[in-house]
Each structure stands twice: as C-alpha cells, then as structure tokens.
Amino acid sequence: MNAPNPPDPSRSSYYVNDLLYRELIADFTDWQDDTRAVNDTAVRDEFRRLVEREARLLDQLRYDDWLAMYAAECVYWVPSTPYAGDPRREIAVMFDDRRRLEDRIYRLRTGFAWSQAPQSRTVRLVTNVEVFAAVRDDARMLRSNFAISEFWDKETRTLTGWAGHRVVRSGCGWKITAKQVNLLECDQAIRNLSIIL
Amino acid sequence: MTALEKIGAPPTRLGGTVLYDWEYLVQEDRAHRLIYTDPVIFAAEMTQIFGGTWTYLAHESEIPNINDFITRRLGLRPLIIARDAEGKLRALYNRCTHRGTTLCRFDKGNSKSFQCPYHGWNFLNTGQLRGVPWPDGYAGDMRDPKYNLAQVPRVESYRGFIFGTLNLDSLPLIEHLGPIATVIDEWLDRNPGGRIVVCEANRFRFKANWKLAYDNSCDGYHVAYSHRSLLETENRFAGENAKGMAYYRNSPDTQPMYMRYTGRGNHYKDKRPNLEKRPGGLWALESAHPGMEHYEADFISRYGDRAFSLLDLAGSEPVNINVFPNLSLLGNHIQVFEPVSVEETNAIWYGTMIVDDGSIGADGVRDINALRMRTQEGFPNFGEVDDIANFEQIQRGLMAIEDEWVYMHRGLGIPDRVKTNADGTITAPATDEAFMREHFKEWKRLMQTRANLAIRREP
Numbered sequence: 001m002n003a004p005n006p007p008d009p010s011r012s013s014y015y016v017n018d019l020l021y022r023e024l025i026a027d028f029t030d031w032q033d034d035t036r037a038v039n040d041t042a043v044r045d046e047f048r049r050l051v052e053r054e055a056r057l058l059d060q061l062r063y064d065d066w067l068a069m070y071a072a073e074c075v076y077w078v079p080s081t082p083y084a085g086d087p088r089r090e091i092a093v094m095f096d097d098r099r100r101l102e103d104r105i106y107r108l109r110t111g112f113a114w115s116q117a118p119q120s121r122t123v124r125l126v127t128n129v130e131v132f133a134a135v136r137d138d139a140r141m142l143r144s145n146f147a148i149s150e151f152w153d154k155e156t157r158t159l160t161g162w163a164g165h166r167v168v169r170s171g172c173g174w175k176i177t178a179k180q181v182n183l184l185e186c187d188q189a190i191r192n193l194s195i196i197l
Numbered sequence: 198m199t200a201l202e203k204i205g206a207p208p209t210r211l212g213g214t215v216l217y218d219w220e221y222l223v224q225e226d227r228a229h230r231l232i233y234t235d236p237v238i239f240a241a242e243m244t245q246i247f248g249g250t251w252t253y254l255a256h257e258s259e260i261p262n263i264n265d266f267i268t269r270r271l272g273l274r275p276l277i278i279a280r281d282a283e284g285k286l287r288a289l290y291n292r293c294t295h296r297g298t299t300l301c302r303f304d305k306g307n308s309k310s311f312q313c314p315y316h317g318w319n320f321l322n323t324g325q326l327r328g329v330p331w332p333d334g335y336a337g338d339m340r341d342p343k344y345n346l347a348q349v350p351r352v353e354s355y356r357g358f359i360f361g362t363l364n365l366d367s368l369p370l371i372e373h374l375g376p377i378a379t380v381i382d383e384w385l386d387r388n389p390g391g392r393i394v395v396c397e398a399n400r401f402r403f404k405a406n407w408k409l410a411y412d413n414s415c416d417g418y419h420v421a422y423s424h425r426s427l428l429e430t431e432n433r434f435a436g437e438n439a440k441g442m443a444y445y446r447n448s449p450d451t452q453p454m455y456m457r458y459t460g461r462g463n464h465y466k467d468k469r470p471n472l473e474k475r476p477g478g479l480w481a482l483e484s485a486h487p488g489m490e491h492y493e494a495d496f497i498s499r500y501g502d503r504a505f506s507l508l509d510l511a512g513s514e515p516v517n518i519n520v521f522p523n524l525s526l527l528g529n530h531i532q533v534f535e536p537v538s539v540e541e542t543n544a545i546w547y548g549t550m551i552v553d554d555g556s557i558g559a560d561g562v563r564d565i566n567a568l569r570m571r572t573q574e575g576f577p578n579f580g581e582v583d584d585i586a587n588f589e590q591i592q593r594g595l596m597a598i599e600d601e602w603v604y605m606h607r608g609l610g611i612p613d614r615v616k617t618n619a620d621g622t623i624t625a626p627a628t629d630e631a632f633m634r635e636h637f638k639e640w641k642r643l644m645q646t647r648a649n650l651a652i653r654r655e656p
Contacts, residue, residue, distance in 0.1 A: 013486070017488060017491045087567075087570060089550055089567075090396050091396055091399060091574060092574060095574055097487035099485055100486070103579070104579075107430040110425070112426040112429065189535075192586065
C-alpha cells in the first residue's frame with residue numbers, strides 16, 4: 001500500500017496546530033540576543049539580499065514569485081500588540097497560513113476588492129538587517145526594519161515597523177517559514193490596511 | 198450643593214431658535230446629505246446622541262480586577278473607565294479639573310489614583326480630589342466638590358457590556374435595551390457559562406461619518422456587491438457546498454433570514470434560520486481558516502459526537518446585533534464605532550474568546566480559542582476593508598452639494614413586506630432598509646429633544 005500523500009497546505013490546514021503555535025511563540029521570544037548574532041558579513045549580506053528581494057517582489061505585485069520564497073507550510077503574522085503575545089488567545093491584525101495567504105492574493109486579483117481598486121503603489125525600504133541563530137540548527141532568525149511608502153487614494157502615507165523572519169535551509173537556499181510584521185501602530189486604528197506587508 | 202451639573206443647549210439651537218429643520222433633513226424615504234457632512238450637526242450628536250442615550254463604553258472583561266482601568270471616549274470626551282476600590286464601575290472624565298489636562302495617557306492599567314502630569318493634582322479612581330501640591334497657596338476650600346472629576350452620572354452594565362449616559366431621564370439600561378437584550382442573551386449563552394472575554398482587536402480608521410457604519414450594520418442589501426471579493430474568495434474551492442455568506446448571492450429575500458427593529462435605534466439581522474439546526478450546522482458554513490482541518494480531526498478523535506458543538510463555538514455566529522449608536526455584535530466580534538470628526542471614524546472589532554467553566558477543560562478551550570481567533574480575523578481582513586472603502590466613497594460623493602438626498606426606501610410601500618409585530622418590533626426581509634428608516638426616527642427624536650443631561654461629581 002502506498003503511503004498517503006501529505007496534505008497540500010494550499011488546500012487544507014493540518015500544520016497549524018498547537019505544536020506550531022508553541023514553536024512560533026518560542027522562536028519569536030527573546031531571540032534578538034547579541035550572543036546569538038551571526039556577524040559574518042557574507043552571511044548577513046545573503047540575508048540582506050533575501051529581505052530586499054522580498055520587498056521588491058511585493059512592490060512589483062509579483063505575488064507568485066513572492067510566495068515561492070516561503071516554505072509550503074508557513075505563517076504570516078501581524079500581531080495586534082507590540083509584545084506579540086499568544087496568537088491562540090489574541091486576535092492578530094493578520095495571521096495567515098499558506099492557504100489564507102493564497103486567499104489574500106486571490107481576493108486582490110478578483111477585481112472586486114474595492115479597498116484595492118485602484119491598487120496601491122508601494123515602495124519599501126528595508127534596512128538594519130541582522131541575523132541570529134535559531135533554536136534549530138538549520139534555521140536562522142532575521143530582523144529588519146521597514147518603511148513602506150504607500151500611495152493610495154491621492155495620498156502617500158508611510159507604514160513603518162520591523163519584521164522578524166524565520167528561515168530554514170532548503171536545498172542551496174533558504175525558505176521563509178514565518179514572518180512576523182510588527183507595525184509601529186499595531187494596536188491603533190489604521191486606515192485601509194489591505195496591502196501585503 | 199448638588200453633585201449634578203446640567204448641560205446646556207446643543208449648537209443646533211441659537212437662543213430660542215432651532216437652526217435645523219429636522220423633519221426636512223430626515224424624511225420617511227430619504228436623508229439629507231447634511232446629516233453626514235455638517236460639523237454643527239456632528240457637534241450636536243456628540244451630546245444629543247453620544248451621552249444623550251445609553252452609549253456603549255467598554256466590556257467588563259477589559260477591567261476584571263479592582264483598580265483596573267482603560268481609557269475610552271464617550272463621543273469626543275476622553276474617559277477613564279475604572280473599577281474602583283469598591284468594585285464600582287466608573288466613567289471618569291479624563292480631564293484634570295485644574296487646567297483641563299488629560300490625567301491618564303495610557304490605554305489600560307491598574308491604579309487606584311491618577312496624578313496629573315502637569316501640576317500634580319491627584320485624584321482617586323472614585324473621581325475625588327485627593328490632594329494638590331502646596332495647598333496653602335489656595336485661599337478657598339479645596340474639598341469643594343467642584344474640584345472632583347466630572348463623571349458620567351449613569352453607568353450600568355448588562356451582562357458585561359458597560360454603557361453610560363448623561364441623560365438623567367433615560368430608562369434603566371435593561372428596559373432601554375428591551376427586546377434586543379434577549380438577542381444579546383442568545384449571543385452570549387451559546388458560549389460556556391454564558392461568558393466571553395475581550396482579546397485584542399482589529400482596528401480600522403476611515404474618513405467618513407460614523408452613521409455610515411451604523412447604517413451598514415443591519416444592511417443585507419450590500420453583501421453580494423460590497424463583499425463580492427470575499428464571497429468569491431471564501432468559495433473558491435467550495436463547489437456545491439457554498440460557504441460563508443454565499444446565501445446572499447441569489448435572491449436573499451427568499452431566504453429565511455430577516456431583519457428586526459426592536460426600538461430605540463436598536464436592530465438585528467438574524468441569519469441563524471439559514472443554518473441547518475444541528476451540532477456542526479454553523480461549522481459547516483465556515484470557509485477556510487488556518488488550522489481548521491487539524492482541529493476538526495483532532496476534536497472528533499478527542500470528543501466524538503460532541504466535537505461539532507465545540508467546533509460551532511469557533512464558528513462565526515450569523516447574527517448582527519446593533520445597539521444604537523455605537524455597538525454591533527456580529528459573528529464573535531464586539532464592534533464599536535468611535536466618531537473622530539464629522540468625516541472620520543474608528544471601527545474597532547474587539548475579538549472575543551471563550552472561558553473554561555469546567556464543561557470543556559483547559560486544553561479544549563485553548564484549542565477552540567486558537568481556531569476562534571482565526572475565524573474572527575477573516576471578515577475584517579477580507580470584508581470590512583471593502584465596506585470601509587465604500588463608506589469613504591459615500592462621504593466623497595456627498596460633497597456634491599446640490600445633489601442633496603440619499604435613499605433608504607427599500608421595502609417601503611410594498612404591501613405585507615414590512616410587518617409590525619404584536620410587541621411593537623418590526624420585521625422585514627434581510628435586504629430591506631426598514632431598520633435604517635427606524636433608527637433615523639430615533640436619531641431625529643434624540644436630536645430634537647431637550648434632554649435632561651448632566652455630569653456628576655462626587656460630593
């Protein structure tokens with residue numbers, strides 16, 4: 001008898017379970033620690049290029065290429081508090097698994113997402129990229145700061161904050177398994193937050 | 198000395214003259230653009246409506262302990278909502294009686310007193326002035342009640358929902374709520390122990406008048422259009438098994454769902470009759486959410502037949518319960534409308550979680566909540582954003598000054614369509630605007646009334 005096919009995370013969500021939440025909370029707690037910093041300039045440059053490329057793909061609305069930077073089983077998390085907290089007992093601004101990320105992109109492409117009709121133009125600055133060792137040997141934690149200039153409805157506004165990426169080695173490169181986007185205004189009322197951060 | 202201080206006439210009056218023709222501005226089938234765009238009407242609403250009637254302030258779970266506080270607003274008034282040392286709920290004006298400085302600049306915390314950062318006047322969380330620096334510099338008696346903080350004279354809680362009003366003649370809260378209280382009971386009682394706890398929020402700001410959000414709160418007409426991107430997204434794999442709000446797509450008025458107006462501006466839209474009446478009937482309608490397949494399989498293996506009633510607790514309760522002017526319970530959210538200016542509003546979608554009353558167990562409650570957080574994030578992210586874009590565009594459209602009217606006459610004048618029930622409530626099909634016509638009657642009544650409004654200070 002053949003082994004059952006692993007469930008497709010684009011169609012079902014078995015991997016978002018209590019273990020995932022516990023690992024996520026552990027990985028994103030007290031991780032920006034100088035003793036875990038990776039200071040090798042070549043390594044830092046490799047990850048700086050990763051977050052820069054992600055910013056460019058999102059500015060260019062190249063969602064398929066952007067999603068390909070993520071592991072099949074991934075999390076995109078925008079906490080609603082500055083201390084992030086436990087997403088099992090706190091509403092997040094966004095907490096997407098692979099399928100909901102694809103939902104998000106699908107919605108933007110329907111042509112009926114009025115909050116993005118016409119769609120925003122964005123340009124992102126990503127800076128201060130730091131690399132830290134992760135709990136798992138084959139993983140790294142990245143911290144970067146961002147400033148997204150968003151032109152929408154005749155105005156340009158700036159969304160700022162910092163992001164934490166958890167990446168794991170995949171072949172000769174890295175895949176993002178979790179991205180935590182910490183908006184400065186995460187616990188305040190924000191106008192039309194309908195782009196992907 | 199009385200501890201009550203009466204509030205004067207609204208700015209829509211000048212001396213003995215009423216400056217606005219309210220019957221003209223709000224007619225049976227239409228409303229004038231000015232009610233959404235005029236800064237003087239807005240200023241009057243901030244007293245006549247927000248405070249003129251029972252207005253939602255906060256949920257008790259946000260201040261569970263003695264001396265807990267949160268800062269909120271009643272209209273534009275900055276408030277500290279506190280549970281004082283005796284456990285009494287207080288809505289204190291966050292305004293030093295000395296020079297008007299806000300006393301507390303934090304969103305929440307625990308403190309039995311508040312010291313003004315400007316000159317150091319110190320107030321208990323009962324509102325009483327405890328002391329001032331170097332009091333011998335004052336000739337008079339600083340124990341005069343006029344130096345105690347202003348507070349909302351009437352604060353009452355209905356099953357955790359804290360309301361306040363400045364109106365001394367308002368009915369007790371429970372009588373004011375009337376039939377809508379029963380629907381609130383049903384909304385709460387589906388949860389273990391009949392309780393929920395607020396757990397952060399999805400918070401929106403939009404550049405439009407607050408009433409556009411309240412007008413939308415019971416609107417079954419917009420769903421298929423304003424939320425078309427959501428309906429298409431949540432049904433992209435659904436096939437024959439339509440998910441989410443797909444029942445709005447075709448002839449929504451032939452569905453068993455309905456709207457009901459219950460008086461005093463309150464109404465609800467009841468989509469529960471569209472569901473199959475069985476454990477899991479609600480869960481069956483849920484579109485895709487993070488973790489749903491895992492938790493469903495896990496619950497079935499852990500709880501057997503009981504799994505589906507538990508999964509229903511993570512499902513989005515299909516009812517919109519709207520308490521005029523600023524509260525809307527929908528799905529599992531507590532949505533609150535906060536006016537900012539005549540053309541700016543916050544819509545705060547507080548999430549709720551269930552608490553363990555011993556009937557499920559800590560692990561089960563944790564897992565239901567893990568799923569319930571994700572179901573709650575769906576609509577704000579994929580639905581509310583588009584509504585708000587439309588509210589903003591209404592505000593823009595209303596800048597066309599000579600095109601004066603917006604209409605709300607759907608269902609009006611069709612025989613047997615809108616029914617007045619024996620208890621005085623009004624029922625209509627889900628896409629009718631009867632709820633809007635009715636809440637505008639209440640709005641008009643409140644805007645015209647010389648209500649008995651006051652603030653109170655501790656004696």
